[in-house]
Amino acid sequence: MTILIDVGNTAIKWQLREAEQIVCTDKGNTDELLSWLNSLADPSRHLVAVSCVRDDEFARALNDSLVKAGFEGVAFATSARQFAGVTNAYREPSSLGVDRWLAILALKSFGHESGIVVDIGTACTIDVLENNRHMGGFILPGPKLACDALVANTDKIRFVSEPPAALAPGTDTGGCVVAGAWLTIAGAIREISAQYPQAPLYITGGAGPTLSDLGVEGRLAKDLVFDGLDFWSNGA
Numbered sequence: 001m002t003i004l005i006d007v008g009n010t011a012i013k014w015q016l017r018e019a020e021q022i023v024c025t026d027k028g029n030t031d032e033l034l035s036w037l038n039s040l041a042d043p044s045r046h047l048v049a050v051s052c053v054r055d056d057e058f059a060r061a062l063n064d065s066l067v068k069a070g071f072e073g074v075a076f077a078t079s080a081r082q083f084a085g086v087t088n089a090y091r092e093p094s095s096l097g098v099d100r101w102l103a104i105l106a107l108k109s110f111g112h113e114s115g116i117v118v119d120i121g122t123a124c125t126i127d128v129l130e131n132n133r134h135m136g137g138f139i140l141p142g143p144k145l146a147c148d149a150l151v152a153n154t155d156k157i158r159f160v161s162e163p164p165a166a167l168a169p170g171t172d173t174g175g176c177v178v179a180g181a182w183l184t185i186a187g188a189i190r191e192i193s194a195q196y197p198q199a200p201l202y203i204t205g206g207a208g209p210t211l212s213d214l215g216v217e218g219r220l221a222k223d224l225v226f227d228g229l230d231f232w233s234n235g236a
Ligand SMILES: Nc1ncnc2c1ncn2[C@@H]1O[C@H](COP(=O)(O)OP(=O)(O)OP(=O)(O)O)[C@@H](O)[C@H]1O
Pocket: 007, 008, 009, 010, 011, 012, 099, 120, 121, 122, 123, 142, 143, 144, 145, 205, 206, 207, 209, 210
């Protein structure tokens, strides 16, 4: 069986797959991941593939914990110049966030040679694949981060409870900030998809369902990073 681990900036997600079937999936912090890993019998028979966007120190510590827990085949995915016929737009391919690279590879694994990936979590990334070429992408603050940045850098942008996600004009401070954050993202997606009208657009990440509820059109994918990681770990 394959253990897939997606270390994001806020949460860690993990999944156990057997022959493409998801056996279990969960999210939490490092301790919760480690206690789940330690609950698995016979660790050496599992392959482990990791997508990690945190720093090298975190990755090293996670690798050490995995080895200590008895896992043998541990592989950390990296962004490469090319994989499975898909080329990376970055001049320095390894500096493209590995979660972005894996989400693009997920499209390839679904049989697409072109497409747009929106991954909305702590940050919101939008990446374009055209004829097996990653054309590059966009990094925006995620909705919560955008709101937090406004509060942190002003005196009077303050609200007690965060209003629900919306795209309509706000009528109080909180409503304006929240609508501004979501409209920035929804508008960017609309603008980019208008430039690539033929490309299927996928939405993934923790805030993906909210974006979809707001009427942003796209195929909602539960976790493209896992699909890409599974594809990557099978060597394409
Ligand atoms: N239902 C939701 N509606 C709005 N925002 C959400 C929702 N669920 C999660 N989020 C936001 O998404 C972020 C979490 O996203 P995700 O679950 O993809 O994890 P993450 O680790 O932050 O992702 P990343 O891989 O981008 O670091 C948090 O900032 C949270 O505020």
